[in-house]
Amino acid sequence: MATMKDIAKQAGVSTSTVSHVINQTRYVSDDIAKRVNLAAKQLNYAPSALARSLKMNRTKTLGMLVTTSTNPFFGEVVKGVERSCYQQGYNLILCNTEGDEERMRASIDTLLQKRVDGLMLMCTTLECKQVMDFERYPDVPVVVMDWGPIVEVSDKILDNSYQGGVMATQYLIDCGHKHIGCITGPLSQHQALNRFQGYQAAMQQAGLPINDDWVVESTFECEGGHEAMQTLLSRATRPTALFVSNDMMAMGAINAAAEHRIAIPHDISIIGYDDISIAQFMTPPLTTIHQPKYRLGKAAVEAVLARLKAMDAAPQLIKLEPTLIERCSVKILA
Template sequence: MATIRDVALHAGVSVTTVSHVVNDTRHVSLEGRTRVEAAIRALGYVPSAVARSLKSNTTRTLGMLTPNSSNPYFAEIVRVVEDRCFAAGYTLILCNTEDESSRQSVYLKVLAERRIDGLIVVSTGDDEALVSQLRGLPMPTVLLDREIDDPGCDLVETAHRDGGLLAVRHLLSLGHRRIACIGGPEHVSAGEQRIEGWRLALSESGAASDAGAMLWRGGFTSQGGYEAMHAILRGAHRPSAVFVCNDLMAIGALRALHESGLRVPDDISIVGFDDIELAAYTCPPLTTVAQPKHLIGALAVDMLLERVDGRRREMRKLVLQPELRVRASTARFTPQSP
């Protein structure tokens, strides 16, 4: 592999001159610049990103931690983040934590050692070690989607509780009163806020007398929703509607209902959360609470670059409003014949 000394020797100039051409740090005559650039092409020289970052104190690289790269919701946001970073002249290092706090901790250390300029984090959940790690990082950080206690960094997320309210108020408006909920793991703040919205909507309507017995949990996966729905159907009193706290679990729930011979929405109505692209292509198309994914990803990058570039010092918290997407998985409640 060619070195900067090889380029200097080939071009007949000093190493310092090559460095100035590569880093554009000082005027070099047209003749000298032409010879250096020709030598770079001839030798296939690639400047050391590490050496350049040490000189400039910047790597033009951002990092992002996501909890589950197989979840289309996060994949859709990552696509926006990566496009936004690329357009701004930054590359993105993506790390998937698989919702494991130990893996999250390791990746944070690795990214810090890579001297990235900024970091976007979707946390694994209520991890006390994460707070202290984030406080010790030398680069600006933006939390996305999931809050943590006292993070000391920027945050952009959806109003998850309001989304739960939207979903359950929609079901209530259709005449449903026995509305179950399939929530996510207990340690994830976004999921807990959605469940809170479910409880509040039931309380407002006076339909919350047995709400505690109507809550099941899954792992924010299709398998989790599938197993939770089968558990619901084994119960003594079947609900007429179910609010499912993410679309992947809702897809699993639809499969369980189909296997059980129940029709959606004739026998039971389903509402999801996220509005992933697949939600419009389920059978039937899924009514769901839409998170503004494109705006979330774009704002996360913009907020981060404001801090990286020194244009802002104070912390910001942006909470965006969700919207209900009514499709064919919900219908007016019809009492079943005995």
């Protein structure tokens, strides 16, 4: 592998001159710069990322911890993170926690050993809180993304889940529904709880009663939605509409309804949450609440880089607002 000394010898200049040209640390005449760059190209010279990171005390690498899930939501957010890293000249190391505390500890140790410039967390609240001691990493900015723990010492990029829950339920009410149920995610997680609280607030504001038989807590996965719908259909009465707290559960719920020959939206209307890419291809196409997944990833990268420039700045909370996507899974009664 060619070195700066090899380039200096071929270009007929000093090693320090080569360093200034490669690193753009001092003015060098155009003629000399051309000779150095030509020699570097002829010798297939590649700058040492390790040497540069040691000199600058920056690796131009960010780490991300994410909960493993079949939910495409996570992949769409990671896409935003990866593209933003690339645009900013950074590399990304992605670690799946597998929902396992020991694996998460090992992933954090690995990322710190790799000397990442910053960390982004997108893993479930309990999982992160049990493992992360945020005070231990004062020199490594930590940004908590949606699906992360609520802590006071880090920047947070969150979806306004409460408002999304209100918006979804209000849409069903505006469509004339008065008998509205809800399939929630695990209420120990702040997204699930906030969306459920939004449902409760919209129902209360409209003066509509909440039937406890029509509220089922589930898992945020397709299987959970399927099981929750089976439970609802086993009850003495059923609602005319359901707010399902994410699109994966909505997919499972629609499948369970089909098994019972219950048509969506003719017999039961369903609105989901997330607007994952496949929501538009469900049968029927799913009315849902759109989360700005790409912007969530982009905002997380921007927050880490901003924190690197101002480590002493107060932690910030950035909320991304949801929007309603109307498709064909909700029947208009009024």
